[in-house]
Amino acid sequence: MTDLSHLDSIVDDPDSITEVVLKAMSETDDARLKQIVDALVRHAHAFFREIRLTDPEFEKGLEFVKAIGQATVDDHNEVVLCADVLGFSTLITLLNTADRTNRTPGALLGPFYRGNSPEYADGDSIVAAGSPGAPLFVRCRVVNTAGEAVKNAVVDVWQASPVGLYENQDPEQPDMNLRGRFHTDADGFFRFRSVRPAGYPVPTHGPVGKLLESQHRHPYRPAHIHFVIIADGYETLVSQVFADDSEHLGSDVVFGVNRALVGKFLAHEDGKAPALDVSGLYYTLEYEFVVAEGTPTYPTPPIK
Numbered sequence: 001m002t003d004l005s006h007l008d009s010i011v012d013d014p015d016s017i018t019e020v021v022l023k024a025m026s027e028t029d030d031a032r033l034k035q036i037v038d039a040l041v042r043h044a045h046a047f048f049r050e051i052r053l054t055d056p057e058f059e060k061g062l063e064f065v066k067a068i069g070q071a072t073v074d075d076h077n078e079v080v081l082c083a084d085v086l087g088f089s090t091l092i093t094l095l096n097t098a099d100r101t102n103r104t105p106g107a108l109l110g111p112f113y114r115g116n117s118p119e120y121a122d123g124d125s126i127v128a129a130g131s132p133g134a135p136l137f138v139r140c141r142v143v144n145t146a147g148e149a150v151k152n153a154v155v156d157v158w159q160a161s162p163v164g165l166y167e168n169q170d171p172e173q174p175d176m177n178l179r180g181r182f183h184t185d186a187d188g189f190f191r192f193r194s195v196r197p198a199g200y201p202v203p204t205h206g207p208v209g210k211l212l213e214s215q216h217r218h219p220y221r222p223a224h225i226h227f228v229i230i231a232d233g234y235e236t237l238v239s240q241v242f243a244d245d246s247e248h249l250g251s252d253v254v255f256g257v258n259r260a261l262v263g264k265f266l267a268h269e270d271g272k273a274p275a276l277d278v279s280g281l282y283y284t285l286e287y288e289f290v291v292a293e294g295t296p297t298y299p300t301p302p303i304k
């Protein structure tokens with residue numbers, strides 16, 4: 001028999017492969033990439049050993065990964081959705097904002113963020129003319145961890161309509177409806193007019209929908225508004241504010257609800273509305289965002 005003892009990278013049994021793979025990857029130049037892929041390999045190998053993954057199960061898993069890629073198109077990102085419903089996105093967001101300061105916690109970016117939102121002046125409406133819904137007047141402030149105003153921050157907002165659809169999902173809404181970009185004033189405030197958003201089911205037409213069904217999970221998110229706040233000298237805050245009276249507040253399918261992110265959507269049945277054209281029921285929301293010192297980053301929109 002040929003002597004192969006000098007070939008120490010030959011894998012003869014399940015116990016030896018992890019070390020062999022780690023050694024094969026040991027020349028990686030980028031130290032952080034090496035750390036990430038090494039840990040991925042160690043944890044994945046341990047996971048396969050623990051559950052004794054069978055060949056058909058492995059094939060099914062690979063098919064699932066292929067399917068989430070194939071279900072991702074310009075205006076729908078099934079890969080992000082998958083990360084969201086498995087709690088990956090929320091865990092990563094919380095890990096990156098869970099320090100001891102009083103900063104506002106982050107919440108997942110989600111699959112519906114688009115770049116190039118329309119620019120609006122303070123107090124403008126993000127609602128296209130004729131769109132239905134109870135008027136909502138939002139007044140927010142951005143401060144730093146010392147409580148000082150953060151002026152001239154760029155604030156991207158986006159939300160679902162009163163029927164629970166983002167404009168890119170809904171042929172009834174004009175392009176970029178219920179999305180906008182604002183700037184904080186000298187005292188850190190920004191204000192806008194909108195309509196009260198509804199909660200909504202995440203898209204279930206793809207492989208993630210089938211997964212949720214097999215887990216007997218509902219696909220709903222409670223009503224919320226998304227915010228991205230970018231300011232010089234501060235870490236970018238990607239977050240969401242949830243309606244305090246929304247259904248599914250305690251069972252968000254993507255685990256985004258944080259107690260600190262529940263806002264008071266105050267109903268006003270009568271009284272003088274902040275706009276002349278409003279009569280009857282309207283809502284107001286006031287919320288203060290606290291951002292931490294750091295270097296801003298720019299999230300990549302998951303859809304066009």
Ligand SMILES: [Fe+2]
Pocket residue numbers: 110112160224226
């Ligand atoms: Fe959302």
